Amino acid sequence: xxxxxxxxxxxxxxxxxxxxxxALTACGSSNNNSATQPPSTSAPASASTSTSASSxxxxxxxxxxxxxxxxxxxxxxxxFALGSFLPLTGSLSFLAPPAVAGVGAALSDINAAGGVNxxxxxxxxxxxxxxxxxxxSIANVKKLISxxxxxxxxxxxxxxxxxxxxxxxxxxxxxFSPAATDDALSGSSxxxxxxxxxxxxxxxxxxxxILSDVPNAKVGILVFNDPYGLNxxxxxxxTITAGGGQVVYGAKGSGQEFPSxxxxxxxxxxxxxxKQPDVxxxxxxxxxxxxxxxxxxxxxxxxxxxxxxxxxxxxxxTPGVPDLTGSKGTQQGxxxxxxxxxxxxxxxxxxxxxxxxxxxxxxxxxxxxTILALAADEAKANDPASIQKYVAKVTGSDGGTICRSYKDCxxxxxxxxxxxxxxxxxxxxxxxxxxxxxxxxxxxxAQGKNTAAKFLTAIKAxxxx
Amino acid sequence: xxxxxxxxxxxxxxxxxGALAIAVLVGLFGLGTLLLGGAASAAAPQTITTGSSCVTxxxxxxxxxxxxxxxxxxxxxxxxxxxxxxxxxxATTGDDGYFYFKVDKPGSYTVTLDKASLPSGMSAxxxxxxxxxxxxxxxxxxxxxxxxxxxxVSHKVKPVSEARLVWEQFSQGLLFGLLLxxxxxxxxxxYGTTGLSNFAHSEQITLGGFLAYVFAVQLxxxxxxxxxxxxxxxxxxxxxxxxxxxxxxxxxxxxxxxLMVVTIGLSISLEYIxxxxxxxxxxxxxxxxxxxxxxxxxxxxxxAYWSMLVSIIVxxxxxxxxxxxxxxxxxxxxxxxxxxxAASGIDVDRVIRIVWTVSTALAGLSGVLYGLVNGGINWLTxxxxxxxxxxxxxLGGIGTAFGALVGSLVIGVAADMSTLxxxxxxxxxxxxxxxxxxxxxxxxxxxxxxxxVG
Numbered sequence: 001x002x003x004x005x006x007x008x009x010x011x012x013x014x015x016x017x018x019x020x021x022x023a024l025t026a027c028g029s030s031n032n033n034s035a036t037q038p039p040s041t042s043a044p045a046s047a048s049t050s051t052s053a054s055s056x057x058x059x060x061x062x063x064x065x066x067x068x069x070x071x072x073x074x075x076x077x078x079x080f081a082l083g084s085f086l087p088l089t090g091s092l093s094f095l096a097p098p099a100v101a102g103v104g105a106a107l108s109d110i111n112a113a114g115g116v117n118x119x120x121x122x123x124x125x126x127x128x129x130x131x132x133x134x135x136x137s138i139a140n141v142k143k144l145i146s147x148x149x150x151x152x153x154x155x156x157x158x159x160x161x162x163x164x165x166x167x168x169x170x171x172x173x174x175x176f177s178p179a180a181t182d183d184a185l186s187g188s189s190x191x192x193x194x195x196x197x198x199x200x201x202x203x204x205x206x207x208x209x210i211l212s213d214v215p216n217a218k219v220g221i222l223v224f225n226d227p228y229g230l231n232x233x234x235x236x237x238x239t240i241t242a243g244g245g246q247v248v249y250g251a252k253g254s255g256q257e258f259p260s261x262x263x264x265x266x267x268x269x270x271x272x273x274x275k276q277p278d279v280x281x282x283x284x285x286x287x288x289x290x291x292x293x294x295x296x297x298x299x300x301x302x303x304x305x306x307x308x309x310x311x312x313x314x315x316x317x318t319p320g321v322p323d324l325t326g327s328k329g330t331q332q333g334x335x336x337x338x339x340x341x342x343x344x345x346x347x348x349x350x351x352x353x354x355x356x357x358x359x360x361x362x363x364x365x366x367x368x369x370t371i372l373a374l375a376a377d378e379a380k381a382n383d384p385a386s387i388q389k390y391v392a393k394v395t396g397s398d399g400g401t402i403c404r405s406y407k408d409c410x411x412x413x414x415x416x417x418x419x420x421x422x423x424x425x426x427x428x429x430x431x432x433x434x435x436x437x438x439x440x441x442x443x444x445x446a447q448g449k450n451t452a453a454k455f456l457t458a459i460k461a462x463x464x465x
Numbered sequence: 466x467x468x469x470x471x472x473x474x475x476x477x478x479x480x481x482x483g484a485l486a487i488a489v490l491v492g493l494f495g496l497g498t499l500l501l502g503g504a505a506s507a508a509a510p511q512t513i514t515t516g517s518s519c520v521t522x523x524x525x526x527x528x529x530x531x532x533x534x535x536x537x538x539x540x541x542x543x544x545x546x547x548x549x550x551x552x553x554x555x556a557t558t559g560d561d562g563y564f565y566f567k568v569d570k571p572g573s574y575t576v577t578l579d580k581a582s583l584p585s586g587m588s589a590x591x592x593x594x595x596x597x598x599x600x601x602x603x604x605x606x607x608x609x610x611x612x613x614x615x616x617x618v619s620h621k622v623k624p625v626s627e628a629r630l631v632w633e634q635f636s637q638g639l640l641f642g643l644l645l646x647x648x649x650x651x652x653x654x655x656y657g658t659t660g661l662s663n664f665a666h667s668e669q670i671t672l673g674g675f676l677a678y679v680f681a682v683q684l685x686x687x688x689x690x691x692x693x694x695x696x697x698x699x700x701x702x703x704x705x706x707x708x709x710x711x712x713x714x715x716x717x718x719x720x721x722x723x724l725m726v727v728t729i730g731l732s733i734s735l736e737y738i739x740x741x742x743x744x745x746x747x748x749x750x751x752x753x754x755x756x757x758x759x760x761x762x763x764x765x766x767x768x769a770y771w772s773m774l775v776s777i778i779v780x781x782x783x784x785x786x787x788x789x790x791x792x793x794x795x796x797x798x799x800x801x802x803x804x805x806x807a808a809s810g811i812d813v814d815r816v817i818r819i820v821w822t823v824s825t826a827l828a829g830l831s832g833v834l835y836g837l838v839n840g841g842i843n844w845l846t847x848x849x850x851x852x853x854x855x856x857x858x859x860l861g862g863i864g865t866a867f868g869a870l871v872g873s874l875v876i877g878v879a880a881d882m883s884t885l886x887x888x889x890x891x892x893x894x895x896x897x898x899x900x901x902x903x904x905x906x907x908x909x910x911x912x913x914x915x916x917x918v919g
Contacts, residue, residue, distance in 0.1 A: 094744055208603045212529050212563070214537055215607030225890055243605050255888025261849045264839055266765070267637040267881040268889065274625040274633075278537055289747040290840035296756035297766050301620040304537070319749045320840060322756050 066350055067107040070122035075148035076383045080116030080376050082107065082123050082369060083144035085154030085164075085175075090130035095156045097355050098336075098343060099178060102365025103153050105339075105346040106406070109370070113407035116373045117382060124149050131159025138167055145171040150382045151372045156361060158182030158228065165189055174384040176372055176391070178364035181309075181332060183231050187433035191384070193391050195364050195371065195427050197332045197439035199231045202309060205441040206232075206330045207239025210279055210306060213328070214245075220277030221250030222268065222284065222291055225257040229283045232308055233257075236281060248275040262287060269294040281306040288313070293320030303327055312444055314357075324446040331360075334440045339363050339424040363424035370406050370423055371395055371430075377413050395436075396420025396429040512569040513547060513554035519565035519603070526598040528566040528574055530607025532558050534587065538617040539563060544582035545608075549574030549598070557582075571599045576606040587612040629764075634882050636763035642857075642877025643776040644838065647831035648850060649857040649869040650783055651824025657800040657864030658820045659711075660721050664728040666854070667847030668735035669825045673699050673832025674842030675743055677750040688751060692833055699829025700822045707821040712814060732848070739844040747843045750836035772834040779827065784866035796820060800864055853880075853893060856900045862913025871911050875899060 070081045084103050086096045103123070111120045124147045126140040137155070141164045144152055152168070155161050156179040168175050169189050177185075177194040186198055210217050219240050223233045237247050249272040250256045258268050269291065272280060280300065282288050288311035296302070302322030307313075307329030315321045336343075336359035343362045347355050355362075375390035376382050394409070396402070400418035403409040409419045420429065428438030519527035528547060531539045539562010546555045550572035556564040568574065578592040588611045596606045613619075625633070652666045673695050681691035714724060757766035787793040798806040799816045807813045835850070836842040853876055861872025876896040883895035903911065 090740070090745070092745065093740075094746060205603075208605055211605035212603065212607065213531055214533060215530055215605065215609050255890070258889045259892070261845070262889075263835075263843075263846050263849055264637075264641055264881075266640065266839075267634045267884055270625075270630065270633045270637065270764075271884060273622050274630045276622065276624060286745070286747050286843065289749075293756075293840040297759045299622050299758055301622075304620055317749065318747075318841070319751045319753050320756055321754070 067104055067111065068120070068122050070124045070147065070149075074122050076150040077148065078382070079119055079150075080110075080121040080373060080382045081147070081149045082121060082372065083147070083149035083152040083154075083173075084123055084125040085128045085141060085144060085152045086125075086365075087130060087156055087160070088125075088127040090127075090133060092130045092157055094358070095179065095360060097347060097351070097353075098359045098362035099154070099156060099365040100351070101343040101347040101355060102178065102339075102362040102367075103369045104350055105342050106366045106369035106373075108346060110373045110406050113405075113410055116376050117380060121373060128155035128157075128160050128164075131157055131163060134163045137163050141167055141173075142171075145173050149384075150174075150376060151176060151384055151387055153178065153365060153368045153372065155180065158185060161185060161192070162188075165192065168192075172384060174372070174388050174391075176368045178368045179361040182227055184227070186435050190434075191388060193368075193371075193430060193434045195367050195425055195430075195436050195439075196361070197441060198435060199228065200235045201439065202330050202332055202441050203232045203235025204239050205443065206281065206306060206308060207236045207243065207245075209328055209330070209443055210240065210281065211243040211245055214278050214304075217245040218248045218276065218278045219245055220248055220272045220275055220280040222272055222280060222282045223250050223257050224260045224262070224284045224287060226260045228310065229260075230257065232283050236283070248277050249280075258287075260285075260287070263290060265291050265294040266297075269298050269300075273298045273300055279304045279306060281308070282311055283308050285310045287311075289315065289318045292318060292322065292324075296320050296322035306330075307444075309360075325448055327446045329444045331442045331444060332439065333361070333363055333442060334424065334426045335442055336360070336363050336424075339366060367421075367423040367425040367427070370409075371421060373406060374409050374413065374419065374421055377410055378419075392430040392434070394419055394421050395427070396422070397431070397437075512551045514567045515554055515556040516565055516567070517559055517563075519567045521601045521603060523601055525567050525569055526571060526600045527603045528568060528576065528596060528598050528606050529603060530564060530576070530605050531562045532564070532578065532608045532610065533562055534610050534613045534617050536613050536617045536619045536621070538614060538620075540584070540614040540617075542582065544579035546577045546579065547574055548577075568598050569600075572597070574598050574604075574606075578608045583610065584614060587614070631882070631885060633764045634885055635878060636765055638878030638881035639763070639874065640765055640769050640773055640838065640877070641881055642874035643773045643780075643870075644831055644835050645850065645853055645857050645877055646780055646870045646873035647776045647834065648828050649854045649861070649873050650780060650866050651827040652854055653858045653861075653864055653866070653869045654796070654820050654824050656858070658796060658803075658817055659715070661711075661728065662725050662855075664725065664851065665732040665735060666728075666824070666828055667851035668732050668739070669699060669702070669828035669847070670832040670835065670850060671739055671842060671844060671847035672702065672735075673829030674750055674836040674846060675739060675748065675832075676829065677833040677836060678743070678748040678842065682749055682752050685752060688753075692830065695833050696826045696830050699832075700826030702829075703821040703823075703825025704818060706825070707818045711821065712818070715817075732851075736844055736848060743844060745844065747841040748836075749841045750833055766838075769838050772838050775830075775834065779830065780866060780870050783823070783827070784870075787866055792816070792819060853896060856897055860900045860903055860910055862910030865912050868910055868912035875903075875911070 075081050086099045087093050088096050107121055107123060110116060115121055124144055126144050128140065129136045137160050151174040153176050155177060158180040161177055161180040165188065169191055173191065175192050179196055180194055181196055181199045183198045183200050185192065185194065210219060217240065221233055223229045234252055237252055240247055282291055282305060284291065292315060302324040303326035305324065305327040307327065309331040312329035312331050315324065339362060340359050343359055344355055347353060371391060371394055372387060374394040375387045378390040378394055379386035398418060400420040401412060402420045402422050403412055404422055409421050412419050426440055427436035431437040519529050521527050532543045533539050539558065541558050541560040543558045544555060545558065545564045547553060547566045549568065551568040551570040554566060556566060558564045574596055576594045576596065578589055580589060580592055589608055590611065594606045596604045598604045648670050652663060655661055655663050676695045676698055677691055680686045680694050681688055757768055759765055761770065787796060795811045795816050798811055799813050803813050832842060857872035857876045858869055860875055861868030861870065879899045880892045880896040883892055887895060
């Protein structure tokens, strides 16, 4: 049951990104190892998304083309056949659109640059569903395996990843997740990679932000009993206590975690507020929409709330939410606004819909696809085993010259140069555990009454081991 | 793998070169500022920068924090100094109360608050902090002051005594119980008249919530009007269901066990239909953005008081109707013995159809109220209440309206009050344990009649 509520891991994160079109042009592209970070805090959020388009690399938005599904004869023996394994249905389905757009836009760019190993890439798409539907996830991933795809991009949930791993490992299938953040997945399989920071990195970033805002903070944590929540809570608590603060509610061992199926939060919020915390961190998914009104009723100040990637969202249409101005939250990944116009354009063109300002894991999906394609180019083969050997290498684990688009990287590979691909997710080279060696955790702050949180800054989590 | 290792080393090498270059640059810059600033000691080039933000990198760590008052508000103009391996520097807090030091050497730093710069009437218990900074990392080092800045707004929530918290949790339990009761009564009536355990009853609750979302939120209707429409529509859904499905199935003489499996299948199908239509997120059932404060003797919101009142009125009305109206008596007759009831001229099918209609309407109403009180509804809300509703019905005594009420209150209060002493996770476990204990003592349930168990 617990996984049922993977619910919205990100519902999240609606990352308020929508409004964020902050003109952070440098973002996705400016860090080599000495580099300073993405953009600073003060850039005002400009309303238009167009400003940030300038940074996206090579093929212009207009050049985005539809991508084709693999025909019966196309498979990893002759083509770069990408398996897309995203949550098209189920409780995580709201996470699919930006990822679908990320994978699609990347394949469009790849094909516009001449394809992989000289041939246009194709896609086979299957529904990963959620971790509550293990049988369906497994049946669908088996379809990808029997279609003989080159590699799989997905799934978006840690739970589904854990469910399918025995199957994909047995079939020697390569899996690259753009969104599975569970710490336990680090080094879980030689065939599993990801380009998103594990939860531990986020817990640290959040803890430091809380302590910066409120020295020696007394923190209440409303956390649900789910691997994602507990993981994040544990690192948050470590950071808080090590930094001179204390956790007064929801601490490890207190038994104050709520079940993930909870829908009745009055008594939970009463108990947390009774401990007189300075601030409250909410570590949950979609339950947050029900927790916030309860916090408002209990009289807790909305500006003293902290959110995580699972619930950093726009609550402007949620009834009874206290004024959240000044509340903050963390979200893995860079500010997605740089690549947002491209994702929007692709989705509009191919799915006829808008992404509605939600870009979660879009940059990571774009990069996962591009990295796999580059690895295939480097391997001069399209099969999973050959690609696997070069995944870390094309992200610069052996050094190499930085390149920022598939087109540029491909011409360097063709010229025999060693490459270090750095795409919109701005991750560091993939490490021995198959995690990114560094990745960004963004800090967001709500700017107005109940509006989506605005991107504030990104903290680099480095030395991810 | 070997190649990889070598590569790593070479990348480290190039990284080191890059780092060196930067260090030189930073050094020069530091020297520049030193010369400009005319600082005395040339021995340690100053490599701490201050500003209105701090960004970490491989060669920079941030020591930052906020100077706050008892209300947790910051204020500008307070002086803070830092000393450590990278030298020393002074900073003044910005209007938001933050100060930032960017240091280029890891190690132990001492941050000192300049007491003289505090506004009058303010004091600090601790004015010195020793922290460890590292590269590519943020270290927090703020100060909490005694007193409040002028114009600082209080964020404090008034303290809650232990006894008050017990009372608050009791009233939360009452509220939860009453909402459960509204859902439970329909389940109890259907079971009582047809013998069917309707597992799809939970989806009627969810349906009520989603319809309220459609009418009150999407179409923006007045809440009371929306509730009336929802009750009519969910009632109609029960009528149609019985007409098209349950009555024909009954007529074909399908056994209760098979029918129960049908309800389970229906429940799951409906859940996924809701998921398909409305997605996986929580949907509000009202447009009102107002924050409702807990108030009054029970320390709950005005909406919660209204919901409790509606629930009590409806439950009493149904209970009375069963006891004193013609159709109520007919319902009880069907519940006791359908064959005898039919023989004595009662139109059993009609009674059952009315029971279905009323039951689903009540479930729909409970869905709206549950969504109103608990901040919304999602595709699984009903499913998560289902077992508690069953427990309440069995606990109170199957087939009695007042039994459902009593059973629900016991479950609600036991669940919410258990969190005072037991882990949150056991909340509903406790409620179900109460059920088992009560059944051991009183197998017919609290208000159930002895002769007709189950």
